[in-house]
Amino acid sequence: MSSKIARIDLVSSHPEVYEPCDDSFALVDALLSDRTNLLDFHPRLCMEVGCGSGYVITSLALMLGQETTGVHYIATDINPHALQVTSETLKAHGVHAELIQADIASGLEKRMAGLVDVIVVNPPYVPTPEDEVGQEGIASTWAGGENGRRVIDRILPVADRLLSHKGWLYMLFLTSNNPSEICLQMKDKGFSARIIVQRATEEENLLVIKFWRDSPVQADTNGMVTTTKTEPFMAMGSLGSLFSRLSFWRSDNSSC
């Protein structure tokens, strides 16, 4: 299993770049648990928004690239040091992704609209004062403004634009980001959602949610409506009840 994801000791670092942490591991675990579906899906173009250390995009490239050819990877970050570190991390694992210094996907939105099959995002999700959002350096990797939603809410419409008609989005959230509301917003854009990983750490409740375009006519092409062996299928209704359970759980543990 270890050869299928990036090795921590080969992940490069820089003082102004976010190092792989619980959230990064949760996102990679989500991709791993969905790996069979991803291989069946056979994406052509995969993208990470905000690649940081490169741990996630490198892991994705290792996961998919070893058994299929003809998958192309693109990663963006606003921080030039992050792109340098990602470049080193990719190289240390012998995989390649095209790297672009961009604000989310600036410069790519027009021509890449509808072309991306998989997008992965570990956004700046931490609730902070609004004026901490978008500052230079390491703070930009986590500062998410009110409810941690400032950057998340900018990324979602971009993802909608970039994703192909069968595209998948994997995104990490905190329960305090109000993910059930996000799922409802995405439903209005035609996406279904499923929780792939949920994890409580000492400080935060993390969720990785997979969104996919809900197009019944296409349902046979890529297994979108099939359930994985390990994860129960979550319809929107059950998402809601799950979120309320999570928040209930959280209030139970408010001493944390």
Place this chain on the structure above:
Amino acid sequence: MKLLTHNMLTSTVKGVVNGFPLRIEVEKTLEKQVDFSADFLRNLFYKVDWKALVEAAQTMGYAELPEEAPDSTVLESEDFLKKFHYALLELHLEEGNLVCPETGRKFPVTKGIPNMLLHEDEV
């Protein structure tokens, strides 16, 4: 930066209408070997702006692609696919600039990474 990526990038400076294709100023190019996948290339063929690719490749010193957009019958030609593969995926711009066709704004490419960030007054 591959020419596939170049083919996907546009200038989004305020007031720009198309912003595509970005003109390439070459300081340094590289070749990086990439596994050949005919399937991948056939898929991309319909998504690439041909004229932009040909001009970019020529600027990078590769003039083997047909000037006129070929019809899809070329996708059966291994010779064509190999040239397409080389230009699109193996030829890299390592150092240089991407220049907005309308404003002349330069987006620098450093260590193969284009910087598409805009200044506040350009948004």
